Amino acid sequence: MNGEISILVVEDDPVIVEFLQTGLKYEGYKVSAVHTGKDGLQLLLQESFHLLILDIMLPDIDGFEICRRIRSLEHAIPILLLSVKKEIADRVNGLDSGADDYLSKPFSFDELLAHIRALLRRSGAHPGQTKIQSGDICLDTQTRKVYSKNESIDLTPTEFSLLELFIHNPYRVFTRETLLNRIFGYSYDGGTNIIDVHIYHLRKKLDDKSHQLICTHYAVGYAFYPEKK
Amino acid sequence: MKKSFKYISLKTKLTFLYSVLLILSVVFISFYSYWNIWDLFTQNEVSHLRSKAKPIIEHWVSVHGLTDISSIPVKFTSQTALLAQDLTSKNTVAVILTKDKKIIADGRRLPEEPISVPPDDLHFKKAMSGINEVIFWKNREGKPTLFFLIPLRPRPGSGHVFGVIQISTTLSDINEVLFRYGTMQVTAVVIILFLGIVIGYWLIGLNLNKLQKFTVTCQEVAKENFTQRIEVENHRDEIGKLAESFNIMIVKLETIFNAQKRFSANAAHELLTPLTGIRGSFEVLFRGAQDDPESREKLSKGMYQEVNRLIxxxxxxxxxxxxxxxxxxxxxxxxxxxxxxxxxLRICPLIKNNPLAISAGPFLTVQADPDLLEQILLNLFSNVVCHCPPGTPIVLGWKIVSSYLEIWVSDEGPGIDKDSLDHVFEPFYRVNSIEKNGEKGAGLGLALARSMVEAQGGTIKVFNENSKGTTVYFSLPLF
Structure with missing residues (x-):
């Protein structure tokens, strides 16, 4: 669903670039990454992006300066600054030089995603839609109500999160570990059987007796198919 | 008392000491001058009376034929009343005494004239032994009275004394003058002391208030506000010199403080950046990237790199x-x-592509820490490998410069730009270039090298060699 949205990452640390690229791609964004400010500015002028993630400490031009240059060109791209510096003065400096948001390292990836969503929503690139229709199922993230064939279904919060994840990522096969991490957090210690239990209840509530909606991939995990096979 | 004196303010203390000294000196001076004037007046009065009495006595002696010693006992006793009367005036009474201290004539005739009192034995004996200057004070009818004794002789300068004239005077004029003088002096002393203490307190306060600025500035500096400076009014006085030194100290403090701040900020950056990479990679793995072998390998490798960097x-x-x-x-x-x-031999694996030449100096032994020495050279060589294109030749050499052994490492790489040259030894300073082999240093190599050289008593310098290459020299003391 994020396939249309392209993000430019300007960051000199190769490992941070690597995880940003991988993680954001998994979330469905199109990601380009460069290591220096000069390359970043050049790429920004050549192609169009929906969002810029910018590190402040770059080897050539610093992030503040890049922000100022972009704004002086009357480029309206939303900019998310990343920095190790946590002081208020640095945040103020960052926002004053033209950035839209500031995130201090080390950040949580979930937080980064939330910031990206907020920035995209504000810039209009990301429709702030709350209702998602997928096949017969309609899911409202704001009211947390689920309708199947226009009939309301009562789901527990865990089941709702599972369904939301599946609807956002149709056809993608999730392993039980991944589902556990995404639903219960990274530090959850229990076994993966709990996922099977929740999937069982979800299938029952969605009336998915033939496992065509939520399909089991043996020895791998589960995937969601909005159109019945 | 002693303890509480310690805790009162410097201003009060100084004013107190100053006032005590002022009171002591003013009181001493006024007493001394009062006594001097009183003495002068007395002497003056005595010599005046004496000079008045002298011709009268000499005349009386010659007229009554007392110059002949043998006729004295007869004539002396009968002819004295007149003399006593002649010597008596308004405030002055003369009494004539014989050798046996018997009053044979008293000049007092009127009741307002003072009553005469016989002298003490001690003074009388002194006068009888021929001493002219016998002066003493005594209270008569409650008034201090000056007495002086004149020995009677047949001739001036004669050793024979046949009687004594005692002249006493109340000195009422002098007392009047002295009383006025004393009153005046007491008033003056009070005014001087009052003004002195008030002005002193003000002046001390004025000077000490300058110190107040130091307190305010110190408090500001303690709050990490280094923009404060103390205004230097006078470059020569003690407070001016203190202010100058103080300002220099603030600048030094600011430099050290900023360096310290920069150091911790840089250290935090160097530690937090790899941690960001590791945390982010973990989270991306947990979110599902672990299911894809390719992403899993890439992210794990990255995390491993970051952990090594942290170490x-x-x-x-x-x-x-x-x-x-x-x-x-x-x-x-x-x-x-x-x-x-x-x-x-040990450096070979690191510089496999760079030809190394040795420029040997004298064969000698130095006092050094071999581990540190190796670490210094290792840091210098890894800098060359990081910042120069592969295959850049390196020269390692040593020579003697006065009492130091100088070792140098030079390369024919691109050199260091001028702006960076002054900063290369600062911790975490990195020359703005992308490292060739991908391994990013923390910018501590040269800082470490400098610490290691200085710990052994040497110095380290870096130069650009005529637009081609860089040379780092470091020295070690020979003894």
Whole structure:
């Protein structure tokens, strides 16, 4: 669903670039990454992006300066600054030089995603839609109500999160570990059987007796198919 | 009392001491001058009366034929009343006494004239022995009265004394004058003391208030506000000099404080950046990337790199702090020629693409820590490998410069730009270039090298060699 949205990452640390690229791609964004400010500015002028993630400490031009240059060109791209510096003065400096948001390292990836969503929503690139229709199922993230064939279904919060994840990522096969991490957090210690239990209840509530909606991939995990096979 | 004196303010203390000194000196001076004037007046009065009495007495002696010693006992007693009367005036009474201290004539005739009193034995005997200057004070009818005795002789300068004239005077005029003088002086003393103490208190306060500025500035500096300076009014006085030194100290403090702040900010950056990479990679893995073997491998490799980087930074930071204590330097004799040969063998894997030439100096032994020495050279060589294109030739050499052994490492790489040259030894300073081999240093290599050289008593310098290459020199003391 994020396939249309392209993000430019300007960051000199190769490992941070690597995880940003991988993680954001998994979330469905199109990601380009460069290591220096000069390359970043050049790429920004050549192609169009929906969002810029910018590190402040770059080897050539610093992030503040890049922000100022972009704004002086009357480029309206939303900019998310990343920095190790946590002081208020640095945040103020960052926002004053033209950035839209500031995130201090080390950040949580979930937080980064939330910031990206907020920035995209504000810039209009990301429709702030709350209702998602997928096949017969309609899911409202704001009211947390689920309708199947226009009939309301009562789901527990865990089941709702599972369904939301599946609807956002149709056809993608999730392993039980991944589902556990995404639903219960990274530090959850229990076994993966709990996922099977929740999937069982979800299938029952969605009336998915033939496992065509939520399909089991043996020895791998589960995937969601909005159109019945 | 002594303890509480310690805790009162300097201003009060100084004013108190100053006032005590002022009171003592003014009171002493006024008493001294009062006594001097009183003495002068008395002497003056005595000599005046004496000079008035002298011709009268001499005339009386010659007229009554007392010049002949043998006729004295008869004539003396009968002819004295007139003399006494002649010598008596308004405030002055004369009494004539015989050798036996018997009053034979009293000049007092009127009741307002003072009553005469016989002298003490001591004074009388003095006068009888021929001393002219017998002066003493006594209270008569409650008034201080001046007495003086004149021995009677047949001739001036004669050793024979046949009687004594006692003249006493109340000195009422002099007392009047002295009383006025005393009153005036007491008033003056009170005014002087009052003004002196008030002005002194004000002046001391004025000077000490300058110190108040120091207190305010100190408090500001303690709040990490280094923009404050103390205005220097006078460059020569003590407070002016103190202010100047104080301002210099603030500048120094600011430099050190900023360096410290920069150091911790940089250290935090160097530690937090790899941690960001590791945390982010973990989270991306947990979110599902672990299911894809390719992403899993890439992210794991990255995390491994970041962990190694963290370890390297921690090692270097520990190295820097360890070198601040010079007792951690284990000096021992190092035979430089063997050392360089060994080092050449060990460095081979690192510089496999760079040809290394040795420019040998004299074969000698220095006192150095071989581990530190190797670490210094290793840091210098890895800089060359990081910042120069592959295949850049390196020269390692040594020579003697006065009492130091100078070792240098030079390359024919791109050199260091001028702006960076002054900063390369600062911790975490990195020359703005992308490292060639991908391994990013923390910018501590040269800082460490400098600490290691200085811990052994040497110095380190870096130069650009005529637009081609860089040379780092470091020296070690020979003895």
């Amino acid at each position: 390297r930074v921690c090692d270097q930071l520990l190295g820097l702090s360890r070198l601040e204590n010079s007792s951690n330097v284990g000096k021992q004799p190092v035979f430089i020629c063997d050392f360089i040969q060994d080092f050449r």
